[in-house]
Amino acid sequence: AQSVSQHNHHVILSEAASLELGCNYSYGGTVNLFWYVQYPGQHLQLLLKYFSGDPLVKGIKGFEAEFIKSKFSFNLRKPSVQWSDTAEYFCAVENQAGTALIFGKGTTLSVSS
Amino acid sequence: DAGVTQSPTHLIKTRGQQVTLRCSPKSGHDTVSWYQQALGQGPQFIFQYYEEEERQRGNFPDRFSGHQFPNYSSELNVNALLLGDSALYLCASSLQADYEQYFGPGTRLTVT
Numbered sequence: 001a002q003s004v005s006q007h008n009h010h011v012i013l014s015e016a017a018s019l020e021l022g023c024n025y026s027y028g029g030t031v032n033l034f035w036y037v038q039y040p041g042q043h044l045q046l047l048l049k050y051f052s053g054d055p056l057v058k059g060i061k062g063f064e065a066e067f068i069k070s071k072f073s074f075n076l077r078k079p080s081v082q083w084s085d086t087a088e089y090f091c092a093v094e095n096q097a098g099t100a101l102i103f104g105k106g107t108t109l110s111v112s113s
Numbered sequence: 114d115a116g117v118t119q120s121p122t123h124l125i126k127t128r129g130q131q132v133t134l135r136c137s138p139k140s141g142h143d144t145v146s147w148y149q150q151a152l153g154q155g156p157q158f159i160f161q162y163y164e165e166e167e168r169q170r171g172n173f174p175d176r177f178s179g180h181q182f183p184n185y186s187s188e189l190n191v192n193a194l195l196l197g198d199s200a201l202y203l204c205a206s207s208l209q210a211d212y213e214q215y216f217g218p219g220t221r222l223t224v225t
Contacts, residue, residue, distance in 0.1 A: 004155075032212055043117075044156070044203065044216035051212065090155050094212060099169040100146060101205075101214060103155030 002027045004091050006104035013081050013111050021076040021107050023065075023091030032094040033074040034101065035065055039087045047089075050074065061085070083113040115140060117206050117217035125223045126194050134189040134220045138206030144168075145187040146214060147179060148203040156203055162187055163209060191222075199224045 007022040025031060035047040048059025055067040065076045074091060088108050092101040118137045126132050138145050144163045148156035158171035162181035176192045185206075191198055201221050205214035 036216075043218040044205075046213060046215075049213065092155075095158075095169075097169055098212070099161045100158035100171060101148075101156070102158070105153070105155050 002093055002095055002102050004093050004102055004104035006089075006091055006107050008107045009105070010108045010110070013109070015083055015111055015113050016080050017111075019076070019078040019081045019085070019109070021089055021091075021109070023074045023076065023104060024072050025074065025091075025093045026072065027093065027096070029096070032098075033065075033067060034092040034094070035059065035063070035074075035076050036090045036092060036103075037087050038090065038106075044090070047076070081109070081111050083111050085109060086111045117204055117215050119202075119204050119217040119220050121220060122218070123221045123223075125225060127225055128194055128196060130194050131190065131192045132194060132222060134191075134202050134204075134222070136187045136189070136204030136206075136217060138185050138187070138204075139215050142206035142208050142215070143185050144207045144209050145181055145185065146205045146207070147187070147189045148205065149173070150201040150203055150219070152200070159189070194224045196224050198222065 003026045005024045033050045036044045050057045050067045058064045090106045091104045146161040147159040150156040160170040161168045165181045178190045181187045201219040203219045204217045207214045
């Protein structure tokens with residue numbers, strides 16, 4: 001069965017620090033990959049997605065992610081975090097049938113001002 | 114343009130009871146998926162409805178059932194509630210031909 005691993009459970013950064021959150025998935029075929037964010041008290045929102053093409057995808061709010069097929073990875077990055085980036089971040093892969101998202105356990109990011 | 118809406122926001126039930134959660138998809142969307150998010154975990158896929166039929170089901174027991182109406186809204190029913198059913202239940206809608214799922218705010222279910 002497909003699975004997603006997020007290595008960092010809780011990341012604490014100061015404002016302006018750089019961010020990289022790890023994500024690895026298990027399926028070796030064609031994959032559609034996503035990063036979702038859940039701000040405190042808000043619903044899940046899509047940050048960015050990868051379907052095909054350029055492995056470096058850019059999302060909202062200055063986030064980007066790189067798909068590395070050989071490493072089964074889709075890490076999320078941001079050069080300089082802000083206090084408002086404090087949230088829960090989820091990596092997800094679409095299942096083979098294209099009907100469901102399989103999520104990782106999430107990473108809590110806390111940014112101090 | 115209204116996004117995905119869910120009701121109720123919070124719900125408290127007793128073990129053994131039954132519960133119904135409701136979801137209205139984003140305008141123009143025809144597919145509804147339900148997820149369960151336990152505390153400290155990522156969302157887990159329960160099932161997806163399209164054209165009023167259950168299209169795919171995740172690893173959840175038959176106590177979890179659903180329905181989709183002609184207007185694309187959906188219900189999630191859980192029978193014989195267990196303490197372990199306490200979670201945030203998320204509804205997501207999408208367009209059949211599109212991959213992106215839009216999530217609602219969720220219903221927080223507490224089983225005592």
